[in-house]
Amino acid sequence: MFYIIGLGLCDEKDITVRGLEMSFRRPHQMAAVKGCSRVYLEAYTSILMVQRERLEEFYGKQLIIADRDTVELESDEILRDADKEDVALLVVGDPFGATTHPDILLRARSLRVPTQVIHNASILNAVGCCGLQLYNFGQTVSLVFFTETWKPDSFYDRIKENVDLGMHTLVLLDIKVKEQSDENLARGRKIYEPPRYMTIPQAVTQLVEIESLRQDNILSPSNTLVIAVSRVGGGDKHERIVSGTLSELNGHPPEAFGEPLHSLVIVGKRVHPLEIEYAQEFAIDEENWRRVAETVYGCALD
Amino acid sequence: MFYIIGLGLCDEKDITVRGLEMSFRRPHQMAAVKGCSRVYLEAYTSILMVQRERLEEFYGKQLIIADRDTVELESDEILRDADKEDVALLVVGDPFGATTHPDILLRARSLRVPTQVIHNASILNAVGCCGLQLYNFGQTVSLVFFTETWKPDSFYDRIKENVDLGMHTLVLLDIKVKEQSDENLARGRKIYEPPRYMTIPQAVTQLVEIESLRQDNILSPSNTLVIAVSRVGGGDKHERIVSGTLSELNGHPPEAFGEPLHSLVIVGKRVHPLEIEYAQEFAIDEENWRRVAETVYGCALD
Structure with missing residues (x-):
């Protein structure tokens, strides 16, 4: 399997608990559960808050690091003998x-290896921690690092589609974990x-840059409300949520947004007053947060 | 807390593991973790595959059942003393x-009770098991049981917005867990x-009924591809995924869709050939699945 x-x-x-039992033999677990002969750890775990060693200690098992290229290009090695043993x-x-997992x-x-998926939280649902209703999100977009010569802007069209419908947009910020000079x-x-992890001010700068090039008037530094989240689910010690206008976030010290990985939510016009009220707790300037919600988003707040 | x-x-x-340690004192867990003095179980757990008793046995703790009304209307009782002890x-x-949780x-x-959220998988990300990319989903809609006199159809406008953009739509089917005659x-x-749990054929019938009333031509019995999922993450024994056209699903025996809770995904026009290929495995009629993908959705399949 x-x-x-x-x-x-x-x-x-x-x-x-299910995931733990399936991959690792541990004393308190059902004897019937057979530990896996090989356990791969996708290298993006660098974005977890823990080191590989701590994972290995907790799981009581050595892990084989596999970066995303390996998962994509050397999937046959990962799947080797998985028809006879557990991997x-x-x-x-x-x-x-991630798109690479359906591929494997x-x-x-096609190799007739039986498979089983153990689900868990992802940013796509955990982002609800910012107070916005998951039902009110449109499509998710990814924002990649711009270079001098490469500024892909197709994300802007996706954001525009959401904005036109009044939906919120979850923007996932780029990470570069295996770059060569x-x-x-x-x-x-x-x-x-x-x-390298894209910071919130970098993301805001790129959004504003593309807006000024495209000028479809979907993002406004002082009139678009956004919410930055990081280390969602990490508890008080790690999780950071910061809300405000694009320019407020841009002017905020980068360290105030906590450790990577960061994501950014663009608030859509269909926002409900209760969503605004919930996210007010995280506002850089509560008064301005409410003012923009009332005057620009048409929210009727108490 | x-x-x-x-x-x-x-x-x-x-x-x-985090959730387990925080709520229950169990011998193999860190001594520092203090068990909660009261543990409530939201009554929608009837949609879990297990009974309360099995949960209590596993957790080693008695649970207090709270239906969603209680969570909404009697939140102060749930939160009682949570500033001094753990609940x-x-x-x-x-x-x-669910919308009731940000409320509590x-x-x-407002009661100055510190809070912590332990995230987990939800259907909103686990639906990826059907092979469609989560990035390509628009907003999620809920479909409620129609009655003779009450057929709310605002979900149709939401689906139309997604369809017009070519996005997939996750449709959550109604459940009635505390109904009075x-x-x-x-x-x-x-x-x-x-x-009561809405079945896939019931959902398809309601979708087709509203389409024939509104006639915006966004859903077609023989040309709209959909994927039904149930008990996602339950492994081979429980999870069911069935793909086909609306009419194929409507003509399929209800028991073939597995046990509740069911959800339905409407495939959007931006679908990628790999998504079609992945979901073909679950097709009632593989040949027709591919034919519609090619001729109606414009997918270039191998």
Whole structure:
């Protein structure tokens, strides 16, 4: 059996009891559960709050690191013998959060390897912590790091579609976990740069930049309400939620947004007064938060 | 502290290790974790695959059943003394899946009770099991039981918005877990009908009925592809995924869709060939599935 197991959002304890039992033999677990012969850990776990060693200690098992390229390109190695023994791939969040996971499941299917998915929380539902109703979200968009010469802006069309309908938009911010410098790339040296995570001010800057190029008037620095979230589910010590206008967030010190990974929510015009009230707790300027909600979004607040 | 803890989608083992440690004192857990003095279980757990007794046995703790009305109307009783001791509310899926949970968190905040949310999988991300990319979903809609005289159709406008953009739509089907007959209601007798769950054929019938009334031509019995899912995450024994056209699903025996709770996904026109390929495995008629994807959705399949 090939198990693909969601780890949830924060640390080693966000795995479900089912996921833990299926992948690791531990004394308090049902004797019938057979531990896996190989357990892969997708490298994006660098965005978990814990190190691999702590995961290994908690799970009582050595983990094999697999970056996303490996999962994509060397899936046959991961799936080796999984028709005869149990193999698990641990991924951050929910197994269906990333496009590469259906691919490996399809491959398993074609190799006649039985599969099982263990679900977990992902940012797509946990973002509800900001107080906005999940029902009121449109499509999710990803924002990649701009370079001098490459500023892909198709996300803007997706945001526009949501904005036109009055829906909220979850914007996932880029991470670069296995980048090579131009020199190392040219010389074929497998030396990687330290991981980079897009910050909230970077994201806001890129959004405003594309708005000023496209001028469809869907984002306004002082009249668009947004909510930044990080380390959702990490409890008081880790989770940060900050709400305000685009320019308020841009002027806020980057460290106030907490540790990566960050996401940003653009509030849609169909917002309900209760959603505004909930997110007011996180506002940089409560008074301005309410003022914009009332005057720009037409919210009738008490 | 007031904990609101997601149970996930299937049974007692879908709780996360963190959630388990926070709500229950169990021998293998950190001694520092103090069990909660009261643990409420939201009554919608009837949609879990397990009985309360099995949950109590697994958790080693008696549970107090709270229906959604109680959570909404008697939140102060649930929150009683939570500033001095630990109280937990267990809910199916993720705590932010239902509108009543932000409400009780807001109430806790106004009572100065500290809160913590333990996230888990919900249908909103786990629906990815059908093979459609979560990024390609628009807003989620709920479909309520029609009666002779009450056929609310605002969901149709939401579906139309998604269809016009080519997005997939997750349709959540109604459940009635605490219904009174007209007679019992009139006599003020607190006697409740057995729970009712909308079936996939019922949902399809209602969708087609509203389409024929509104005639916006967004749903077609033979040309709209849909995917029915039930008991997501329950493994081979429980999970069911069935894909086909609206009329194929309507003509399929209701028991083929598995046990409740059911959800339905309407496939949007932006569908990617890989999504079609993945969901083909679940098709009532694979050939027709591919034919409609190619001719109606314009998918270029191999």
